[in-house]
Amino acid sequence: MRLKISKNRKGQSTLETALIFIVLIAFLMGITNIWLWSNNQIVQRQVQYNNSRVEAGTAIDGYTLKWPVYTPPDLTESEVIFR
Amino acid sequence: MNNKKGQAPLEITRSPVLKHKSLTGQAVLEMAIFGSLILFIFGVLISQLQRLNDQQYVQMEAFRRALYQACRNNTGGSGAGSSVQYSLIQNRRYADTSNNFRKGATQILSAGASLSWAVPEIKKDTEAAHLIIVNVNGDEKIFSYRDYISKDNDRYDKDGNERTTHKVFTIGNTNFWSNLYFQETSKKKETPTQITIDNKLIKKAKITTDRWSKVEDAATTQVQYDILEKSKVVQPDGTVAESEVLLKTGDLYNNPQIFTSEHSSVWETEF
Numbered sequence: 069m070r071l072k073i074s075k076n077r078k079g080q081s082t083l084e085t086a087l088i089f090i091v092l093i094a095f096l097m098g099i100t101n102i103w104l105w106s107n108n109q110i111v112q113r114q115v116q117y118n119n120s121r122v123e124a125g126t127a128i129d130g131y132t133l134k135w136p137v138y139t140p141p142d143l144t145e146s147e148v149i150f151r
Numbered sequence: 152m153n154n155k156k157g158q159a160p161l162e163i164t165r166s167p168v169l170k171h172k173s174l175t176g177q178a179v180l181e182m183a184i185f186g187s188l189i190l191f192i193f194g195v196l197i198s199q200l201q202r203l204n205d206q207q208y209v210q211m212e213a214f215r216r217a218l219y220q221a222c223r224n225n226t227g228g229s230g231a232g233s234s235v236q237y238s239l240i241q242n243r244r245y246a247d248t249s250n251n252f253r254k255g256a257t258q259i260l261s262a263g264a265s266l267s268w269a270v271p272e273i274k275k276d277t278e279a280a281h282l283i284i285v286n287v288n289g290d291e292k293i294f295s296y297r298d299y300i301s302k303d304n305d306r307y308d309k310d311g312n313e314r315t316t317h318k319v320f321t322i323g324n325t326n327f328w329s330n331l332y333f334q335e336t337s338k339k340k341e342t343p344t345q346i347t348i349d350n351k352l353i354k355k356a357k358i359t360t361d362r363w364s365k366v367e368d369a370a371t372t373q374v375q376y377d378i379l380e381k382s383k384v385v386q387p388d389g390t391v392a393e394s395e396v397l398l399k400t401g402d403l404y405n406n407p408q409i410f411t412s413e414h415s416s417v418w419e420t421e422f
Contacts (some may be wrong), residue, residue, distance in 0.1 A: 126221060137215075
């Protein structure tokens, strides 16, 4: 009888771990995707900034300041929710 | 229990009450600690991401705007070149991680850029424009160094000799003040209607929630300039030191700005 109770408890903790692990992984994937989305903005902005550097520093007639050089994309639901 | 000498006991006995309580409490404790820890990490992550992005943005913007002003304001004439000292100050609202991740109070982001424009070259008898530009929340003001300091008060004369006394124009103290006012009202209506059974559709009640919120963010930035007089002083021991006297202080900016945003939403559900 004592052994039976012990086995049930082990099963419960395994089940809890499995359920929470799935939720945790989904949550971490969402956070990772948000991080990648934001980090991509920094990289893409730097690329656009470098590409427009010569034009911005050339005193040609009719040049107007172009700022911002990069418009970040919106964060979509599919990037956040892990399916 | 047979416990031989030098052997660990086979079972650790605990009181049944203590055993039961600790198991129940452990699950609640784990949920409380790890749940709040994950939310805290998520909040820190969001703030850090926004800060990194915004810092890169203002640094780039300061240099790009300084570059633009430098190559467009050759006030000394063709080929004179120009020297630009650009200060960019922005109030940006940050996510409030402790209040449902809503937009929180503004934080100050600042960046500076100094550059000398000499394309193709600075001619001998011309003077490069020296511009001091302050940009507060998109409002840009350009100040020419020569408007405050005349040639006679420069550190070096036209022959390149250093004067014993000269004047300097510089950006002095910058004071920031920001205040956030947040108001949120929520109205809930419940209409208890009769339970109607009609073609397998069960309608019990209708709940409508109106939510309205208003945010006002007032920000003031005071940028001061100083005019200093610097002199060379010969000490009793023969060494030369530089003394500094504040001649004049003035305001470049003192512009209170109020940002107001309103949001309303209606949420309905039916049973």
